Structures are given as structure tokens and as C-alpha cells.
Amino acid sequence: MKVLSLLYLIIAIILIQPVLGATIQGSVYDYELTKVSDVVVKIDTVPSQVFVAKDGDYEFNVPAGNYSINATQFIDSEVIAYSLDHIEVQEEGIYRLDLILFPEIQEEVIEDIDLSDIEGEFQEDVDEGKVSFGLIITIVVIVVILLLTFRYIAKLNKTDKKVDVEPILSDTETQVLEFIKKHKHTTQKEIRKAFPLSEAKISLVITDLESQDKIKKIKKGRGNVIVYKK
Structure with missing residues (x-):
């Protein structure tokens, strides 16, 4: 019985191997390279780890492997900035990876409109000598939406050009x-x-x-x- 217990103990010691780990740490900056705080940093280990960088610094302990690290900045539960980076850990040690947040762009999506149906209905009313007042309002609204969209895009492009033309050194x-x-x-x-x-x-x-x-x-x-x- 003692021999059997000793055998079990030896097998357990052999099976228990030390888990080599590494530390991934860094700071979180915005796109102007200013350190930011209160950022949620997440790494896709198994299970995943989440770190709230109160002072703008984060740290994870991980085994060897390939990982994705994303950082998210919120204001009133709304995402205002985001980053996604990848890192490969080959051996134990300290790995530094600073994260840079970029503004989350909210794109307005305009639903597809079947203009062929509107055109057919408009032509039918014209042929009958009567143009629907509601149809005119619909066309005007579509034109206004398109004009505002083009104006918004043009304004963004103009702002980008100004930044490129007038660089200011920090x-x-x-x-x-x-x-x-x-x-x-x-x-x-x-x-x-x-x-x-x-x-x-x-x-x-x-x-x-x-x-x-x-x-x-x-x-x-x-x-x-x-x-x-x-």
C-alpha cells in the first residue's frame, strides 16, 4: 500500500509542470499621444482578461501564445475611442505594448431607395396630367438628404486637407x-x-x-x- 501511494506521488510530481508565464504591460494614449485614464483593456486569453486602466496603465499575466489586445474608452456608456493591437509571446519575461486610441467614427447609413418605382409613379402621374403633392414632398426630402450628406463629406475632406497643409510641431x-x-x-x-x-x-x-x-x-x-x- 505504501509503495502504491509513493508511486502515485511520483506520478503527480512528474505531471505537475511549472507554467511559464509572461507579463504584458503598457500605457494607453489618445491620437494626440496624451495619456488617457478610465479605459477598458481586454486580452483574448482563455478565459479572457479585462483590466480597467484607471491611471492609463495596464498589465496582464499570460502564457506563451498570440494575443489580441483591445482598448475601449467610454463616455456615458457610449464608445468614443477604440484600438486593437496584436502581440506574440514566445517566452517568459516582460513585454511592453503601448496602445493608441483613435476616435470611433459613427457613420450614418441611408437606406437604399428604389428610385425606379418613384420614377415610374411620377411618369404615370405626369401622363395623366396630375402630379401627386406627396410624391413631390418625397422627392424634395430625398434631394435634401443627399445634399446634406455630400456637404458633410466635403467638410470632412476640407478639414483633413487643412490639417495636412498647416502642420504644427509639438x-x-x-x-x-x-x-x-x-x-x-x-x-x-x-x-x-x-x-x-x-x-x-x-x-x-x-x-x-x-x-x-x-x-x-x-x-x-x-x-x-x-x-x-x-
């Missing part, structure tokens, strides 16, 4: 640009050493400066050389 962008200008050319790794910012924020700053034609990225090996443009 304090962070100015400091990074001065650093690149001083060294003539550098790497993103060196910029991260000089500025206490996350990798995501540095990447956004460099992308913004490149879009304004102030710097140029040159692919070299696995990294990029960043050159100041005069």
Missing part, C-alpha cells in the same frame, strides 16, 4: 528634430536612448516629421537610418 517633435539636426543622421534606437518615451510614441513622432518632409528614413539592414533634411 514640443516633443521639436526636441526630436533638433536632436536629429545636431547629429545630421541617427537611428531610432539612439533617439529612444536620448528621450524617455515609449517606442510607439517615438515611431509616431518620426512618422509625423517624415510626412512634413523634415527628415528622411533610409532602410539599412534591419533598421532605419534617420537623416535630417535641410
